[in-house]
Amino acid sequence: MTEHTHSSSPQTSPTAVSVPQLRATLKGQVIAPQDAGYDEARTVFYGGFDRHPAAIVRVANPTDVSHVVALARESGLELAVRSGGHSLAGHGVSDGGIVLDLSDMKNLQIDVEGRTAWAETGLTAGEYTAATGAHGLTTGFGDTGSVGIGGLTLGGGVGYLVRKHGLTIDDLISAEVVTADGRLLSVDAESHPDLFWAIRGGGGNFGVATRFRFRLHEVDTIVGGMLVLPATPGVIASFVAEAEAAPEELSAIANIMVAPPMPFLPAEHHGQLVIMAMMVYAGEVEAGERTIAQFRALATPLVDTVVPKPYPEMYEPMGRGPDEEVARSMFIDSVDDRAAETIVEHLRASSAQMAVAQLRILGGAMARVPVEATAFAHRKRRIMVALGAVYEHREEAAVHEDWVSGFAAALCQGDGGVYVNFVGEEGEARVREAYPGSTWDRLAAIKGRYDPTNLFRLNQNVPPATDG
Numbered sequence: 001m002t003e004h005t006h007s008s009s010p011q012t013s014p015t016a017v018s019v020p021q022l023r024a025t026l027k028g029q030v031i032a033p034q035d036a037g038y039d040e041a042r043t044v045f046y047g048g049f050d051r052h053p054a055a056i057v058r059v060a061n062p063t064d065v066s067h068v069v070a071l072a073r074e075s076g077l078e079l080a081v082r083s084g085g086h087s088l089a090g091h092g093v094s095d096g097g098i099v100l101d102l103s104d105m106k107n108l109q110i111d112v113e114g115r116t117a118w119a120e121t122g123l124t125a126g127e128y129t130a131a132t133g134a135h136g137l138t139t140g141f142g143d144t145g146s147v148g149i150g151g152l153t154l155g156g157g158v159g160y161l162v163r164k165h166g167l168t169i170d171d172l173i174s175a176e177v178v179t180a181d182g183r184l185l186s187v188d189a190e191s192h193p194d195l196f197w198a199i200r201g202g203g204g205n206f207g208v209a210t211r212f213r214f215r216l217h218e219v220d221t222i223v224g225g226m227l228v229l230p231a232t233p234g235v236i237a238s239f240v241a242e243a244e245a246a247p248e249e250l251s252a253i254a255n256i257m258v259a260p261p262m263p264f265l266p267a268e269h270h271g272q273l274v275i276m277a278m279m280v281y282a283g284e285v286e287a288g289e290r291t292i293a294q295f296r297a298l299a300t301p302l303v304d305t306v307v308p309k310p311y312p313e314m315y316e317p318m319g320r321g322p323d324e325e326v327a328r329s330m331f332i333d334s335v336d337d338r339a340a341e342t343i344v345e346h347l348r349a350s351s352a353q354m355a356v357a358q359l360r361i362l363g364g365a366m367a368r369v370p371v372e373a374t375a376f377a378h379r380k381r382r383i384m385v386a387l388g389a390v391y392e393h394r395e396e397a398a399v400h401e402d403w404v405s406g407f408a409a410a411l412c413q414g415d416g417g418v419y420v421n422f423v424g425e426e427g428e429a430r431v432r433e434a435y436p437g438s439t440w441d442r443l444a445a446i447k448g449r450y451d452p453t454n455l456f457r458l459n460q461n462v463p464p465a466t467d468g
C-alpha cells in the first residue's frame with residue numbers, strides 16, 4: 001500500500017491520496033508515479049510542462065468524476081481537469097495534485113434524424129467529426145483533430161465553420177456538468193441557465209463537463225484544403241479583404257510564415273515568406289470553386305490542395321507540440337497595407353526556428369449571436385490573430401518574448417481582447433481581457449454560486465465573487 005502526500009496549493013493543507021483506496025472506489029484507471037504508464041499519462045500536448053501529479057485518474061463515468069472532485073475538495077490537492085490535453089498553459093497536468101483525465105470517456109450517440117449528438121468530453125474534435133461525418137453531418141470545432149472537445153467547447157470554439165455556423169458553443173444545446181459539490185447537473189437554457197451561459201466561453205471554471213449535446217449540420221462535401229501563396233504585404237492585405245468579402249460558406253485561416261523545408265513545398269520556396277492558408281468552403285461545390293478562384297488569382301499558388309472532399313479530411317494527423325514556444329493572441333479589426341507590412345517586417349526579423357502570424361477572418365454566423373448571449377464576448381471582432389515563435393534553447397526565451405511582445409504591440413488596434421483558449425500562462429490581466437466588461441462580473445458571480453472555494457482553479461481562472 002503506497003501513500004503519497006503532496007503540497008501544491010497555497011490555500012489549503014493537502015492530505016494524502018490513497019491510491020489503493022482510489023482504485024477500489026473507482027471504475028476508471030488510476031495511474032500512480034510508480035506505474036509503468038505514468039510518464040506517458042502525465043504528458044500533455046505541449047512540451048515544457050514537466051509536472052508530477054500524485055495520481056492521474058482516467059475516469060470511466062460521471063460517478064467517478066464526482067468521486068475525484070470530492071477527493072480534491074476534501075484533500076485540498078490541486079485538481080487538473082483534462083480532456084484532450086492541448087491547453088496552451090499546461091493546465092491539463094498538476095504538480096503534486098490530481099489529474100482528472102476524461103480521455104477514456106468517448107461515448108457518442110448520434111441522432112441522425114433529429115440532427116443532434118450527445119458526446120462525452122473525452123472525444124477529440126477529429127474523432128467526433130469522423131463519426132458524425134459518416135452521416136454527412138457535423139458540428140464545427142477548431143483546425144486540429146487532436147484537440148479535445150472538452151476544453152475547446154468550454155472556451156468557445158473557433159474553426160473551419162465559424163462564419164457559416166458560428167462558434168462551437170453556438171451549437172451547444174445542453175451539457176452535463178459535475179459541480180464542485182459533486183452533483184451531476186443537467187444544464188441548458190431552462191435548467192441552470194446561469195451555468196449554461198457561463199460554460200459557453202467561461203472555460204473549466206464551473207465544473208467538469210462530462211458530456212455535451214450538440215446540434216449537427218449537414219456538411220458533407222466541402223471545397224477545402226491548403227493554398228500556399230507568396231506573402232508580400234499586398235497579397236496579405238488582399239487575402240484578408242477577399243476572405244472578409246467572401247460568402248459566409250468560406251472560413252479561412254491564413255498562416256503567414258517563413259516557409260519551412262516541408263516536402264510538399266518546392267525546395268526553391270523554402271525560406272521564403274508565404275501565406276499557408278487553410279480554407280473551407282462549406283456549401284455548393286461550384287460556388288466554392290468560384291470563391292477559391294478569387295484567392296488563386298491573388299498570386300501564383302506555390303501549393304494548392306484545395307479540392308472538393310469530405311469535411312472530416314480537413315483533420316490531418318499531427319504530432320506533439322513544441323517544447324519551447326512563445327505565443328500571443330489578440331483581436332484586430334482590419335489588415336490594411338500598413339498592418340500587412342508590419343507583419344512581414346516582424347516575421348523577417350525573427351531569429352526563431354519557426355515564426356508565424358496566424359489570421360482568422362471572422363464574422364458571419366458567429367457575429368450574429370448577441371454579445372451578451374454567452375460568456376464569449378468578442379462576437380463583433382473581425383480578425384483573430386495568433387503570433388508564435390518556436391525555438392530550440394530555453395536560454396533564448398527572452399529574445400523571443402521581446403519579439404512577440406513587440407509584434408503584438410505593433411499590430412494592436414486599440415480595443416485589445418483575447419480568446420481565452422489562445423491564452424498561455426500570461427497572468428490575470430490577460431484572463432480579464434478574455435472576459436471584458438460585465439462578462440467578468442457575471443462570470444465571477446456565477447463562480448461564487450457554483451464553486452465558492454475555487455476548487456476549479458487550475459485554468460484561466462475567474463475567482464469567485466464573494467457576494468456571488
Ligand SMILES: Cc1cc2nc3c(=O)[nH]c(=O)nc-3n(C[C@H](O)[C@H](O)[C@H](O)COP(=O)(O)OP(=O)(O)OC[C@H]3O[C@@H](n4cnc5c(N)ncnc54)[C@H](O)[C@@H]3O)c2cc1C
Nearest residue numbers: 082083084085086087091092142143148150151158204209
Ligand atoms: C495545435 C492546437 C490547435 C488549436 N486550434 C484551435 C482552433 O482552431 N480553435 C479553437 O477554438 N481552439 C484551438 N486551440 C485551443 C484549444 O481550444 C484549447 O487549447 C483547449 O483548451 C484545448 O482543449 P483540450 O480539451 O484539448 O485541452 P485540456 O488541456 O485537456 O483542457 C484545457 C482546459 O479546459 C478545461 N477542460 C477541459 N476539458 C474539460 C471538461 N470536460 N470539463 C471541464 N473543464 C475542462 C480545463 O480547465 C483544462 O485545463 C488549439 C490548440 C492547439 C494546441
